[in-house]
Amino acid sequence: MTVRAGVFAFTSCEGCSLITLEVEDRLLEILGRVEFVNFREAIDDKSDDYDIAFIDGAITREHEVGELMKIRERAAILVAMGACAVQGGLYFLKEYHEPGETLAYVYGDKAGQFDTMPVRPVSQYVKVDHSLYGCPIDKREFVEVVTALLSGRRPNIPDYPVCNECRMSENICVFERGLACMGPVTRAGCGAICPSRHVGCFGCRGMVDKPALDQHRAVLTERGLTEEEITARYRMFNGHWGSAHEKP
Amino acid sequence: MGLMAIDKRDLSAFIDGLIPQWEVVAPVPVEFKYAFRKVGSFQDVALDYTNTMLPPKKFLLPQRDELFSCNPEGGPSLTPRFDETPRVLFGVHSCDVHGIWLLDDILAEGCSDPHYLCRRSNTLIIGLDCKGPCHDNAFCKDMGTLKPAGGFDLFLTDLGERYAVQVGTGAGTALAERGGFYMADFEVREEFFAAWQKKQSGFPNRIGYDTAALPNILAESYDDIIWEALEMRCFDCGACTTVCPTCYCFDVLDENDIGTDRSIRYRRWDSCQLQDFAAVAGGANFRGKRSDRLRHRLLRKGKYFKEKFGRFACVGCGRCGRSCLLHIDVRDVFNQLKG
């Protein structure tokens, strides 16, 4: 079986779109099964006839909403790809500044000519069938989602914290190095790549479905982080994470 | 079986002599910790190591264990996968030897698990006595694992200039015949006995009562408020079960090859502490409460297996307590239950 797919980028760095080309080992095989019919970074053709739509990026402007809805109508399966599309991502950081000041800082006296609206994840506007987490997405997980969809099963995406993977990899916990880590509340699947390189997890994959937030706060506090530092950590990738946790 | 000995200077030749024929796995330093890894030479081995991050079970029940592959063409045809790599686990401390010994029982019991047993029958275990408590929270003495009782082929105890070598199996005898080993004479026996006495007195008890009472204490504490109190200290991350030498629960998954439509069914480590471990399709979660999950783990460690196999499914290594970010420590819980 082959499927037709489109890759669409909204407000993002397009790193996630590029990851789909970074699976060099499997790319030819993937291209044998997935016909990309709309993928601005890689091909000229543009078709509105596709089964799967991969969405890269957050929604930050009015006209993006309309485009997104059109894509949703056409695609049988919509996959949100990366932290921006899934949880608003890093760009949500701008929401902690006054909109007017934001524009003025970047565009000076021309600020009046620009418009931007609050950063929102794709799921705010349309139904998302599957999510690929992370900033950027993990290439193995991209292959997993593609193969799972082709064979008709639900992709295997973990719903347990990064700590689990981290212990499996026999990493030294970064808390023991005196660093702070979002791993206890962040969805695994990246292979704990940051702790493996002695960096505390930033939470780019968003949180597990039911994160133990109070417990995590307790750990961070016990390790000497101030309230402000904890909040800064949470804001980095999880400013807009589910309505209940909006804007920590 | 018998007691033998090997001079320290001969150990290196013995281990290096195994490497061409076996994959030799031993503790190696990883920054300020240790891990069991495949080694290329005796020089890489950390003889004076403290408890590794993961127990050696990862070589017998790997994190990803392929059960069979399926080729859809002409059939489909299913091919079971068995790992027959000849392997030596060297330098295993007595707590971990106990852990393996327990897995041996569990995975052979009832419908036996040939994927484990195949690996196990191709694995030789050479234990090594630790000299003192490796960590503040190790409570091996209380759990009765100071001394190996089964599950090893050879077990070495440092006597200064040489090692006393307990021979546990016929395969161990065959290993000892490779040279360097000799029958223990009276002097070795005396020293070995003295070393054991010294080890026993050098390890403190860390549980405030005789653990023989543990199953009953746990039974009586089934509805104790202590479980609720632990709720607020757990993340459901499963670190504790991942690092535990006696945990073996797994999940079974299919993986497809995008190019060929072939698939592989494999299992991977799972954890009874994860939220969805007991959730079913209808939406029910039979252990949806964190406190229930914690109690389940503790009861398995201190009661269920003791009743079934006569041994605790906790060897007192202390790994779980050290891995838990909010310090849920099996030993502390055992102590509090009596408190």
Added chain:
Amino acid sequence: MNHKYVSPYVPRLAELVTARQLTSREKFFEVRLQDGSALGHQPGQFVEVSVFGVGEAPISVSSSPTSQGLGFELCVRDAGSVTHALHELPEGSTIGIRGPYGRGFPLDELKGNDLLFVAGGLGLVPMRSMINYAVDNRADFGRLTLLYGSRTPADLLFADETERWRGTPDFHVATTVDLADGAWTGQVGPITKLFGGVAINPVRTSALVVGPPVMFRFVLKSLLMMGVYESRVYLSLERRMKCGVGKCGHCQIDDVYVCQKGPVFPYTRVRKLPEAL
């Protein structure tokens, strides 16, 4: 490939002989093992069904070992990956079967008794195996009573067969739904409502209960109030299962592996397991 080890995790190949839509969510399958052998199951046992490349799920055998067919029957609700994939498979497809696993209904203990079957929703699937066994061995049992509750009339399973059971001598069948539609003239309400309308002789009766987790408590209460002996109540419990052979740990109720000691348990056993109900 003749290995000295035989893996219990490798299924036997089987053919999906027929596939028929039963309700909007459930499909009925007739399955035959490729080597032509009989499954050799007991009523109440289950098999692990594989769709290769998708996964495996535990499914109760719905046919009775006494049935005349060449294979065995399953009834599956589309609830997730494997079950959905099964629904999509065309007739003639190859699937994998492991088992039968677990302990079914205790036929020897039941012999000679009146049987009260209490089935909620999908619970009728494994129960059907036992009911047809009893019908096919009618002389071995006393009075038969089936109480069956379903969400809506459209969800009722095996309607033809339920009618056939009704026509069997000394077999009383009562059904109820949670939500009635216009055409429904029968009982509305929880399954316990049906208990008022049945006449049983509690001392001769063995009660068999299969249903969703929420059902057990109320049904048990009613049964015990009616005077059924605790030792003659049998429950079939659902749990998450992966391996089916007592290793993976998922199905444990306290220290009991449901796939080994269940899914059918005497109530007297369940009562001692705090996690069971």
Added chain:
Amino acid sequence: MKNLDIKVEHVTRVEGHGNIVVKVRDGRVEDARLDIVESPRFFEVMLQGRSWQEASWITSRICGICAVTHSTASLKATEDAFGIVPSAQTVLLRKLLLDGEYIQSHVLHVYFLVAPDLLGVGSVVPLAGTHIEVVRMALRLKKLGNDLCALVGGRHVHPVAMKVNGFTSLPEPAGLASARERLVAARADLDATVELFKTLRIPAFTRETEYLSLKGVDEYPLYDGDMMSSDGYVFKPRGYLESIKETVVPPSSAKHVAARRDSYMVGALARFNNNHGLLHKRAKAVADAVGLSAPCHNPFMINVAQLVETVHCVEHAAETIDMLLGSGMSVEVSDVRPIAGRGVGVVEAPRGTLYHDYTYGADGMITGANCIIPTGQNLANIEADMQGILPGLLGGTEADVAQTLKMLVRAYDPCISCATHSIEVVFDRG
């Protein structure tokens, strides 16, 4: 053709969103623009109030394709502000990462985004049918770049191991040694690429312009140095604001940047023109073989310069590994003490010079930031090239004109997604 209105929406095979707008009236080019319709992302604002530890993590997200360069520029800006001079080992590892990023980025651009044009197909996908060996080769080379980044930085897109004044963890020597073997083995693929390039027809068009890049001293400069112009002046990175100016040009698209002339070029060709003497000898040989010599004023030759740089980076990476393994790597203490003040970090990204400029408070929190990215700097030059090439094209069909303009824009390797100041423009279609 007297009147012509072309609007090529969303130029494909570039990262980001760009529209080409052309308006010709009575044979006269009235308008030729590259509009950026990327959403503004406000990185300069997002950075405010965040700590020095997070700056490179945040700015890496400006662009997924040159995340290593953004991280590097960011770290250098912070180090400049705090008066930190990173160790020789850190600098070598960063250079190695840049080599990896150049290999991956140039290969992606040359093979996936440009070669299809030159071979006359719509994308790399049909190439898999007609030129499978070329595609395999491209994938191998790209993977080499990726793996090199992953080895040193943890991963290519948004590296994790780079930090202020050092690395969070060091690559395994064995990994470096095997990477070196693969680099040497890659020469065969590169030789084959050179042969392929000799057969490609590169449009002949020249327009003299100003070329800006870092200035090398003893090495082809990607990581540091002063800034130089082909017009013969140099300036210090810290003083960039006196030499180049950003302007918002309504109703035109992104912020334009200019130095002493109306426009200048940055990127592979600018670097080649300014520093070709410092290229590795193998790279020089390749330049000769494919007919690239300085000064070259054909923007379509940017892609040839990219191939030459790829060869250079493969050799440079192997030499860097030799130095690292030769001296033996050691875990270094990376002491960082924030002080109030401003710092500028300038790095050559695959597609041109990149500036990060931060102002810190004494608490190590960012109070002001400015990032100037290569695509913004090239915009005015691209438009000038469009103006220049159009008159010669007007005899052809509209489709041909559009195709040539698309190729021109693509030749610049514009990464519009990192054009942080870009805006959408409503324009007149005549």
